[in-house]
Amino acid sequence: MNQDEPQPVFQSFDPCAELLVSERNLPHWFQPGAAIFVTFRTADSMPAEVVQRWQRELEDWLRIRDLPIGLAQSTVSRHLMTHDRMMEQLAPNQRSEFQKRSDQLFHRSLDACHGACVLRDPEIAKIVGETLLFHRGTKYELDRLVVMPNHVHAIVQFDPESNLSVVSQSWMRYSARQINQALGTSGPFWQPEPFDHIIRSPEQFRYLQQYIFDNPAKANLRPGEFLYWERTNSNPPE
Structure with a gap:
């Protein structure tokens, strides 16, 4: 991102604004314009x-x-x-x-890195990173992301016209197709349903920023075994 570009403003949960709740196996709370912590994982990550x-x-x-x-x-x-x-x-x-x-x-x-952990391969992790960054600035804004060997964390804020379906229908579906093609495999790559959490305060925003940043070190990963990206001038919401 060019340093001269206007920086996106991230917002935490507004208790007075509209809240959309949907549920499959997990409850999903979504509020347009509020930052969300998203986690999705490979299908074999939890034996x-x-x-x-x-x-x-x-x-x-x-x-x-x-x-x-x-x-x-x-x-x-x-x-x-x-x-x-x-x-x-x-x-x-x-x-x-x-x-x-x-x-x-x-x-x-x-x-603990269960499963094949194919995202440890820098080229495979790059597919995921590029997928998440593709619509940044149009459908959503990203504060930061980390691609771990068997899962992904990101802080994302969707535009009013977009919603959480981007995670499953764009991020997960597209990257799974590209990864299977690169590996010569087929079948489900991601666990079908992501975890998501509306960020409720600037303090929680800072905590999750640090959590994403620290995740590779806590998992004892070496450089090249994960992919990390953050936006410039990344600050918590006011």
Whole structure:
């Protein structure tokens, strides 16, 4: 980006503005013009034994606090209709702590680099990076991104005419086709449903910026084993 170009303004969640909620296996909260932290991962990044270990650790956390054990399975699978009802049994601070614990276990599992980890190859990672950057400045703005061996993190803010479907229909579908072609493979490359989180404050924006920046070092990756990009003069929203 040219230093003389006007810098995009990133906004955090506005509780008074319209909020769009959709759900497949995961809930997706979207607000036009609000920055979102997005994670998507390769189809082989979470083997069954890893998911089971994640669930057991959540069950232990819940059991110690005499909270509904079923929350562990519903959090991991996101298929149980009773998930929201069980979450309502937790006090607000317990819900926050449980979600934080679950997120930590999920990201720790990703950073352990399970699966083939083909994104470690710089040429394959470049396909993903170029895909995400292609519509920057037209359909959305990107603050930063990192392509890890088996997953991707990005902070993105969509234009009012665009929405989260760009992630699955453009980023994931297009890059999967290009990667399969480069590898001579076929079939699903990404886990179908991405994770997304509306950024709720400038403090959280700064935290997630630092998280993306630090992710390769925390996963003990060497230069050339990941791809990192950030916009110039990257600052949190006011």
